[in-house]
Amino acid sequence: MxxxxxxxxxxxxxxxxxxxxxxxxxxxxxxxxxxxxxxxxxxxxxxxxxxxxxxxxxxxxxxxxxxxxxxxxxxxxxxxxxxxxxxxxxxxxxxxxxxxxxxxxxxxxxxxxxxxxxxxxxxxxxxxxxxxxxxxxxxxxxxxxxxxxxxxxxxxxxxxxxxxxxxxxxxxxxxxxxxxxxxxxxxxxxxxxxxxxxxxxxxxxxxxxxxxxxxxxxxxxxxxxxxxxxxxxxxxxxxxxxxxxxxxxKLHEFYRVVKDLNGLSKEEFLIQLDTIYRIENRGIMPYKPSKAHHFSMYLDGEFYSLYLRKNNYEFNTSLDDLDAQLLYDTILSPILGINDLRNDTRIDYLSGKKDIVNLKSLVDSNAFKVGFGMVPATIQQMKAIADEGLTMPPKSTYIxxxxxxxxxxxxx
Incomplete structure (x- = not known):
């Protein structure tokens, strides 16, 4: 009550x-x-x-x-x-x-x-x-x-x-x-x-x-x-x-932008991604994902779509199903070495209410090396995570x- x-x-x-x-x-x-x-x-x-x-x-x-x-x-x-x-x-x-x-x-x-x-x-x-x-x-x-x-x-x-x-x-x-x-x-x-x-x-x-x-x-x-x-x-x-x-x-997503590839070359980074995602090069035209567990990525002047290979990821809790958590578990932490999302200065966030072109501009300016986009979380996901006593990563939603x-x- x-x-x-x-x-x-x-x-x-x-x-x-x-x-x-x-x-x-x-x-x-x-x-x-x-x-x-x-x-x-x-x-x-x-x-x-x-x-x-x-x-x-x-x-x-x-x-x-x-x-x-x-x-x-x-x-x-x-x-x-x-x-x-x-x-x-x-x-x-x-x-x-x-x-x-x-x-x-x-x-x-x-x-x-x-x-x-x-x-x-x-x-x-x-x-x-x-x-x-x-x-x-x-x-x-x-x-x-x-x-x-x-x-x-x-x-x-x-x-x-x-x-x-x-x-x-x-x-x-x-x-x-x-x-x-x-x-x-x-x-x-x-x-x-x-x-x-x-x-x-x-x-x-x-x-x-x-x-x-x-x-x-x-x-x-x-x-x-x-x-x-x-x-x-x-x-x-x-x-x-x-x-x-x-x-x-109204829930919007947050884009993630990262300053470097954690010592990897572009090719090495893409090869590591290939284990977890099916990657498609979308060229220079801005691309935004339309489904959960799909991501957009902007790297070296080109957009990519990333589709999760689900046999490599287990969905055990409502938090596992959240794209912000999924991105952290599969890319940000294991590949890019970003473990503290609140305090690591190598990562920054951009409200998804802004156009994906804003993400492109940040990377093109050389202030960041790579950027990621996702679909917004849902109110049902937010409630399920709260009901299970779990917490979202920082900047999971712009509300x-x-x-x-x-x-x-x-x-x-």
């Missing part, structure tokens, strides 16, 4: 939300960040990059305190206002490709995360968990929800559809040509129907935000220990989430939707 609750969000005023909302800090180039910081005084980037005010790079605990200061200033200036009633928030995104995403922003339970009601499919790095936990404890808020997915539910869908007939509280379009909408739900009957619907679900799955979830659990443990009157209902017992039905979740930071804020 999943516990999902409404909460009192801190939100920008209607007239400023389009100016406040930002992508994640890391997704901007330096030039993009500087332009927004120079010309938009309301951008949420001013909060997460507080050193800009002093023309200085600031990190660590000093930065955390300044983030808190900038956030307080936005509230004092009336840019952010806290809602008076606990609410669920329907969030809708229509992207430039006319894909539509509908979900509910709500508070998900840390206990559910600890008890595996909320299941994960990725490993987290402890040091990153601790850093973000310390950040959250100092600033006292979270502005970027964890993306959770749930089985399609008629009752929830019906309420979302009905509420969306009303005028939205927010409607704004970004420079990426994505249009965002937000509606409040604080009607007692609707809130109960949504809460009960989630309570009847055995499992929710983390689609994106494993470190944020883990850090929220660490923070809860710490604050619980410090609070002698802890009762389990404090806001730190929950974390902000965007819950989206499985049918509307949409991506929400903007600063539209709804959860305070501890």
């Amino acid at each position: 999943a516990k999902v609750l409404p909460f009192k969000a801190v939100r920008p005023t209607r007239d400023k939300v389009s100016l406040v909302a930002s992508r994640s800090y890391q997704s901007y180039t330096q030039a993009e960040r500087e332009a927004r910081l120079d010309y938009n005084p309301y951008s949420f980037l001013h909060i997460v990059n507080p050193g800009y005010k002093y023309d200085k790079e600031i990190s660590g605990k000093e930065r955390y305190q300044l983030v808190k200061n900038r956030y307080s200033e936005f509230k004092e200036d009336g840019v952010f206002v806290k809602d008076e009633l606990p609410s669920f928030y329907i969030y809708r995104i229509v992207d430039r490709d006319h894909q539509v995403f509908n979900g509910i922003i709500a508070a998900a339970s840390v206990e559910d995360y600890k008890n595996d009601v909320i299941k994960k499919h990725e490993d987290t790095i402890e040091s990153r968990e601790i850093v973000f936990k310390d950040y959250l404890k100092t600033v006292g808020f979270n502005a970027e929800p964890v993306l959770l997915t749930y089985p399609d539910n008629d009752k929830i869908t019906s309420i979302i559809t009905e509420i969306q007939k009303q005028r939205s509280e927010f409607e704004f379009t970004t420079t990426y040509r994505d249009t965002h909408y937000l509606w409040e739900i604080n009607n007692i009957n609707d809130v109960k129907i949504i809460s009960d619907a989630f309570e009847n679900m055995d499992t929710l799955y983390i689609a994106d935000g494993h470190h944020r979830s883990a850090s929220s659990a660490l923070l809860c443990n710490e604050l619980k220990t410090e609070n002698k009157s802890h009762n389990g209902e404090e806001t730190y017992n929950y974390f902000m989430s965007f819950l989206i039905p499985e049918s509307e979740l 949409e939707p991506k929400l903007r930071s600063g539209v709804t804020i959860y305070e501890f």
Whole structure:
């Protein structure tokens, strides 16, 4: 049974939300960040990059305190206002490709995360968990929800559809040509129907935000220990989430690019590949695979298709069936000598949402020697891996939707 609750969000005023909302800090180039910081005084980037005010790079605990200061200033200036009633928030995104995403922003339970009601499919790095936990404890808020997915539910869908007939509280379009909408739900009957619907679900799955979830659990443990009157209902017992039905979740692949052939010549590399794959030279025309367990490869100015010789590979778990794992088991580790996918600097990743030509350009620039493409993982694979308590390799999926930071804020 999943516990999902409404909460009192801190939100920008209607007239400023389009100016406040930002992508994640890391997704901007330096030039993009500087332009927004120079010309938009309301951008949420001013909060997460507080050193800009002093023309200085600031990190660590000093930065955390300044983030808190900038956030307080936005509230004092009336840019952010806290809602008076606990609410669920329907969030809708229509992207430039006319894909539509509908979900509910709500508070998900840390206990559910600890008890595996909320299941994960990725490993987290402890040091990153601790850093973000310390950040959250100092600033006292979270502005970027964890993306959770749930089985399609008629009752929830019906309420979302009905509420969306009303005028939205927010409607704004970004420079990426994505249009965002937000509606409040604080009607007692609707809130109960949504809460009960989630309570009847055995499992929710983390689609994106494993470190944020883990850090929220660490923070809860710490604050619980410090609070002698802890009762389990404090806001730190929950974390902000965007819950989206499985049918509307979009999974893209990640391309892999590798800097060298691990001391092998091109011919030696292809001969070793031939043991595991049937190889076809596709020439200079870009090639993308269309089936699981097939890969594209770009090497020395030409594309190749790689078809797995299945008699040489055993599928014992759901993880074995995942192409990102298959590529690691058959090529990246045994042939190219890349054993640590998180830390080896010889490998890099490129979102499959971009064209395969981007992979070609990286290799042609001589920054990398070889590149690999694959078909996206499926939601069924992601769930099966989580159900078996296994974890995907890093950068196995690029998941949409991506929400903007600063539209709804959860305070501890």
